[in-house]
Amino acid sequence: MEKPQTTTEELNRSLGLWSALSIVIGTIIGSGIFFKQASVLDSAGSSSLALLAWVIGGVITLTSGLTVAEIGAQMPYTGGLYVYIENIYGRLLGFLSGWMQAIVYGPAIIAAVAGFMSILMTELFGLSAAWRVPLAVVTILAIGGMNLLDNRVGAGFAILTTAGKLIPIAAIIVFGLFFGHEDAIGQTVSQVQQSSGNFGVAVLATLFGYDGWILIANLGGEMKNPQKLLPKAIIIGITTVLVIYTLITFGVFRFLPADKIHQLGEGATGYLATAAFGKVGGRLLSIGIIISMMGTINGKIMTFPRIVYAMAKRRDLPFSRYLAYVTPKAKEPVVAIGFILALATVMMCFFDPDHLSDLCVFTVYCFYTLAFFGIFILRRRNKGKERPFSTPLYPWIPLISIAGGLFVLVSEVFNDPWGVVLFVGITILGLPVLWVVKEMDKRRQM
Template sequence: MQTSDQSTLKRSLGLTSALSIVVGTIIGSGIFFKQGSVLDSAGSSTMAIIAWIFGGIITLTAGLTIAEIGAQMPDTGGLYVYIENIYGRILGFLSGWMQIIVYGPAIIASVAGFMSILMVNFFGLSNFWRIPLAVITIVAIGLMNLLENKVGAAFSVITTIGKMLPIAVIIIVGLFWGHHNALGQTISGIHQSTGNLGVAVLATLFGYDGWILIASLGGEIKRPQKLLPLAIIWGIIIVLVIYTLITIAVFRFLPASQIHQLGENTVAYIANTVFGEIGGKLLSAGIIISMMGTINGKILTFPRIVYAMARRQDIPFSRPLSYLTPKGKSPVVATTFIIILATIMMIFFDPDHLSDLCVFTVYCFYTLAFFGIFILRRRNHFRPFSTPLYPWIPLISIFGGLFVIVSEILNDPQGVVLFLGIVIVGLPIFYLVKRYYRQR
């Protein structure tokens, strides 16, 4: 695959920026809003904690596997580039199509939808304002990302540092001022299927998702063969530790039955209980900023996939979508395109349902990429980074990916058919676009 795009995009992101993008993109709404749903699926606090740890381990093995692949292909486009180089143009296109039409806009809409819940409570507004506030936030962050990539990267660093404050407060308060045993709490009277560890782990993976997006900026990272693997691996490890501590802290502070009743409002309730109305609002503001950082990381990265596909003339309107601003080298049209699709999904989908379908769709292609490490090992002898404990780490990541796919198919077959249908629609579009450009 050609990589001429690297002559136009700026390689200006160092390890601090890359690591901040990984951590900032992962830590968003999931850990704050998924505690209730993970508990409901797991059936007990012990199994819920195990679910968060399992989700982190699956994500870490995935990150270690992709780190080896990404170090060999440090190009703009990430997963789209990997799949094409390993499996060919058609599967490569479908992986890119999935990210720019389904996964990217849906994940942005989902995080913004969760964020708007806090924003409505923060400003004391009615639920009518949830979607308008989420749309305004997406548009504002999108406008910022129309500038040079350093601006979006700097915002990621600032928000990543800022989000550590509410996280630290929740962990300290729960661990040292909580009076409940984090292990062994059970719940009853739930209408959902309890004791289903598979569904619980699936819910946690939304909280861990986003780590691979740094690979889409491969063409803008300094010394990507070294820094890309470091950013992915250490970013996931940091998040795994933080998520485990937050989950234990939440169960220390509140009984499982109350967490079940509060659902998405669990963390907001803890904030108001500990710090009162003003302190609770300040903590909620920190969490809102955290989610803004996550949205920023996703709006920073997904347009790069659009740009990479447009450079290859794989999608309609490739010429405008591949446009970069002369000075800042920012893909402004591609960014606008992602914002519009995210807004549409925000209006028509529930954020919680959307989050699970996002994870399922992207893991279909993650799993293909995980298999690809065995293919690349046969092709290439030189590897800037080698996955440790090969082949066991890649095999765990593959089984983790298959586990996600099967769990979601069994849990929500109708949603799976809908999202897979949107992905498959990309095939005739691919052939029509290629035919159009051949005739010109």
């Protein structure tokens, strides 16, 4: 695939390494590690297996990042996975990859994180559950409004929130490791429901916590030197998060017994914060976690509209002329941002965030796995050509990422077949949309 066609206004190529790293780390570390501890533990059945699930999820994510880094360094354009799939497999699968991210995955993941954040906000301010959706909507609209400005504003917010989220993370790790006395490692959960899942589902839940690592690729056309910066940001960012997540989980299990975590569910982290640091300290820690989630939402709002923009530039979507609009001064795809925010708002009103998060991971891993296979196709296609970045330990790292991807897909099919049918159906619905758009284009040209 040739470099996407340009129009009058283009995106700014202004992001450096620290901005890219902040977006990777800030986008990954959000609600998952704070709200998924109980669901991972329930599915795994014991704290030892839960900790192992977080580690395996991190290893799958790291091998995935190493594999995609080689692909991304060869295609440093705005659009990320959408561009990769089209280049490797052709226009049809490329379109479905972009459609899935623009219509299903992007809005759903923003809605899920905002939903988790609103749970903590209502607890912090003593509000009823009825306030959760309004708070979540107001938050994403405010962050979306900020992203209508120059991309350096969003990148600056990513740096600030990434630095801010390290405070609650460090507090939980230090307190759990040095002041926790439960030593829950090895404990089993005695009240787990039979329907809560299995170890595969536990790993799947952790992957929501690691989700977001590939989104920096959507900004490839806005990096100063994407061939070098993209692989570096992905690898350093994922490795950092893997270490942090393992330490947080270990700290939580040092402080709370397994049955207590199961009983508290999504409120386990909030309970730990209050128990560890008192009412005031707990509130401050909760504020830090909320800031962390805002940073994650910011990263996703920065990146997903770029997929819509890239697709609109190729006239793959209805109303492409408007969706590809970039403001003359700020160089921001403002209509694409509004489109993603509107879909996310709708999903927040109709879906539970926990269920939504699992289905998001399944949907995107369908195309991740295709991309992982793609590294072998590109190596054969570009044999003898120099690569900006080569995946280490080839072919073993890509093979591990493929195995991890297939593991995710099979686990979710068995765990929630009807949810899988729904999300796959929405993805396939993109085919008639593409046909209609292309037919309209043909008529205009006649």
